[in-house]
Amino acid sequence: MQHFPFDIVGFDLDGTLLDTSGDLAAAVNHALAQDGRAPLSVAAIKPMIGGGARHMLAQGLAATGGSDDALLDRLHRILLDHYAANLYVHSVPFPGAIAALDAIKARGAKVAVVTNKLEGFALEVLRGAGLLDRLSCVIGGDTLGPGKAKPSPAPIEEMIRRSGGGRAAFVGDSIYDVAAAHAAGVPAIACRFGFLMQPVEELGAEAIIDHFDELVPALERLA
DSSP states (O other), X not given: OOOOSOSEEXXXXXXXXXXXXXXXXXXXXXXXXXXXXXXXXXXXXXXXXXXXXXHHHHHHHHHTTOOOHHHHHHHHHHHHHHHHHSTTSSOEEOTTHHHHHHHHHHTTOEEEEEOSSOHHHHHHHHHHTTOGGGOSOEEOTTSXXXXXXXTSSHHHHHHHHHXXXXXXXXXXXXXXXXXXXXXXXXXXXXXXXXXXXXXXXXXXOSEEESSGGXXXXXXXXTO
């Protein structure tokens, strides 16, 4: 087996490793219902995912009539409480995700997660998916404090530090992921199957995959 070119491969969570859209949509719609609003489809909510729960809810409110900060604050708390009680009901790993993690680890590299989801929620979702023990670290949107979530490079830099240093790559599905990776000096791989806010070709990633079966070859080509 040829030498694997990366010491660490980081992954976004929602829309990359796991399809969490069903549970996130349920939380958004529960919050919207508290203000008497009609539910949004899972398909409508998917492009809202990636910037954290508050950002997702703000877009949901904008799509159903708008809001002010006071309403957003109130419904954000309701959304988080509902999601905390229903973290892993409909969520599932994307096809090939677990095998890809194991293939990377078999090549001697570490795998980690950097997400804008709250760290506590991320840990529970990853535990529910049976992935937590495969990871060198999990960095959430609140791990490093305000202003240190993606697209800031800080969480990816922290991922590298906690994983022991070395050459890293990052896999994600949003402009937040690619921008954070590039700001940290790390190549990005974009997932066409993710919760895309825009055409995947516009994200500026060094490679695009349609399925996790393509990930290890894509990483090897980036060498």
